[in-house]
Amino acid sequence: MKNSRQSASTKQTMNPITRRHFIGSAAAACATTRLRAEEKAAVTSLDFPLVDFHVHLDNSTIDAVLPLSKERGVKFGIVEHAGTKENKYPVVLSNDDELRRHLAMLEGKPVFRGVQAEFTDWMGCFSPAALDQLDFVLSDAMTIRGPKGERIKLWEKGVEQRVDMSNKEAFMDRFVDWHVEIMAAEPLDILGNSTWLPAALMPDYDTLWTPARVQKVVDAAVKHGVALEISASYKLPRLPFLKQAKAAGVKFSFGSNGRYPKMGLLDYSIAMAKELGLKRADMFTPAPNGQKAVQRRKLG
Ligand SMILES: [Zn+2]
Numbered sequence: 452m453k454n455s456r457q458s459a460s461t462k463q464t465m466n467p468i469t470r471r472h473f474i475g476s477a478a479a480a481c482a483t484t485r486l487r488a489e490e491k492a493a494v495t496s497l498d499f500p501l502v503d504f505h506v507h508l509d510n511s512t513i514d515a516v517l518p519l520s521k522e523r524g525v526k527f528g529i530v531e532h533a534g535t536k537e538n539k540y541p542v543v544l545s546n547d548d549e550l551r552r553h554l555a556m557l558e559g560k561p562v563f564r565g566v567q568a569e570f571t572d573w574m575g576c577f578s579p580a581a582l583d584q585l586d587f588v589l590s591d592a593m594t595i596r597g598p599k600g601e602r603i604k605l606w607e608k609g610v611e612q613r614v615d616m617s618n619k620e621a622f623m624d625r626f627v628d629w630h631v632e633i634m635a636a637e638p639l640d641i642l643g644n645s646t647w648l649p650a651a652l653m654p655d656y657d658t659l660w661t662p663a664r665v666q667k668v669v670d671a672a673v674k675h676g677v678a679l680e681i682s683a684s685y686k687l688p689r690l691p692f693l694k695q696a697k698a699a700g701v702k703f704s705f706g707s708n709g710r711y712p713k714m715g716l717l718d719y720s721i722a723m724a725k726e727l728g729l730k731r732a733d734m735f736t737p738a739p740n741g742q743k744a745v746q747r748r749k750l751g
Contacts, residue, residue, distance in 0.1 A: 495721050499731040504528035504563065505589060505643050505680060506714040509541050513560055514641040516714055525715035527562045528590055528737075530598070534569030535576060537602065538594075544567070547581040554584050563587060563737055567643065570594050570602045571636060582745040585738040587640040589680070589706075592630045593647060605649045616651050619659060623652070627664045629727025631671040638744040641735060642672065643680045643702050646688040654687065665692050676744065678702040678735035681720040684709065689724060697727050704735040 495501065508516065513529065520527045531553050533544040533720040543567060544550045557564045568574075568590040574582075582588075596616065597603045603613050616622045626648075634642065645668075648656055672679055679701050681688065685708070688696070696703075705720035707713060727733075738742070 455541065462571070476478055494727075497721070497729070498723055499729075499734050501525040501715075501717060501721070502528060502563070502705060503683075503707050503709065503715045503717055504569075504587065504641055504704045504735070505530060505682070506562075507531075507567075507708070507710050509710050511711035513557060513562070515712055517560065517562075519712060519715055524716040525594055525717060527564050527714060528587060528589075530565045530567040532569055533566035533576070534573035538569040540569075545576050547578050550581050552582070565589055565640075567591075568637065568639070571633060574637065579745065581739070583743070585743070585745065587735075588638060588744060589641040589643045590633065590637060590639050591642060591644040591647070592626070592633060593644055595626070595629055610649060611651055614649075614676050616649065618656060619652055623659045623664060623710045627667050630668045630680045633706065634675045634677045638748040639675070639677045640737070640744045641678045641680055641706070643706055644682055644685060644687070644708065645679045646692055647682070647685055656690075660689075660692055662691075662695060665695045666699070669696045669701050672696070672701050673699055675748070676702075678704045680704050680706040681723050683717045683719045684708045684713070686719045693723055693727055697729070698734065702735045703729060703733055 462519070481645075498644075501524060503525050506516065506529050508529060508531070516527065516529075531542055531544050532538060532540040533550065536543060536545050544553055544640070550566070554564055563586040565585055565587040566573075566589070568588050573590075592605050593606060594602050597613060598629075603610060605614070610616075614622070630642070633639070646656075646660060648659065650663070652659060669679070679688070679696055681693065681703055683705065693703075705717050707716055710714065738747075
């Protein structure tokens with residue numbers, strides 16, 4: 452009897468528990484879907500939403516990458532290379548029509564719309580009215596001016612023969628001046644891939660980026676209102692640079708330089724932000740109309 456009552460009692464209580472468990476699981480699944488972005492933000496313990504401002508669509512489409520944005524809880528800033536046709540990339544936007552097609556393709560999508568500007572002559576390709584439509588302009592220092600004024604991509608094979616790097620210190624001084632020059636001469640919102648070095652110099656990164664050189668770059672960034680990207684793919688800049696930049700009042704952005712499906716993977720950027728104690732006020736956000744770099748800086 453005892454056994455049978457126990458058994459009945461177990462039976463009666465099992466079902467509600469099982470059902471509650473089932474309902475609980477279903478509710479949790481819905482909440483996970485609905486609140487994924489918020490949960491992600493909570494997990495990072497940062498007080499600002501995650502944005503990857505350096506996303507390329509090279510081998511993909513906007514509709515293919517949007518689910519990754521949702522899944523990873525990271526908003527994307529989509530960039531396309533922009534400048535003269537002398538710049539060789541799968542796509543290079545070189546005039547207003549091409550830029551407007553890029554903007555129209557992203558119209559109404561939950562992304563920021565940007566370009567990755569190439570070399571120093573990109574501004575002449577576009578009218579101010581077309582550039583005004585962009586949320587941001589990102590560029591980098593990886594294409595340098597050669598001895599005859601030609602553009603040299605520092606990541607290409609054999610670049611050491613085209614750009615004299617035999618004296619690493621002398622090259623670094625020129626490279627730092629190049630960073631300062633492009634920030635002074637171009638209306639940039641973000642300097643991407645910042646502190647990246649050509650392969651021949653990368654092993655000496657820690658000694659070549661002296662505090663004096665870092666200061667020149669961060670002072671230029673502050674002076675011209677250019678945010679410095681914390682690159683998740685290159686894992687750069689390293690912490691000493693970032694600490695000096697933060698002390699100078701630089702703003703930062705996160706970037707993956709990602710092609711499908713690697714966009715929005717920001718582990719290094721998030722880790723550095725936590726280490727530095729970055730807050731919302733330290734982060735780049737696209738300026739309102741009228742205050743974008745292409746609007747507030749009257750250049751070239
Ligand atoms: Zn890029």
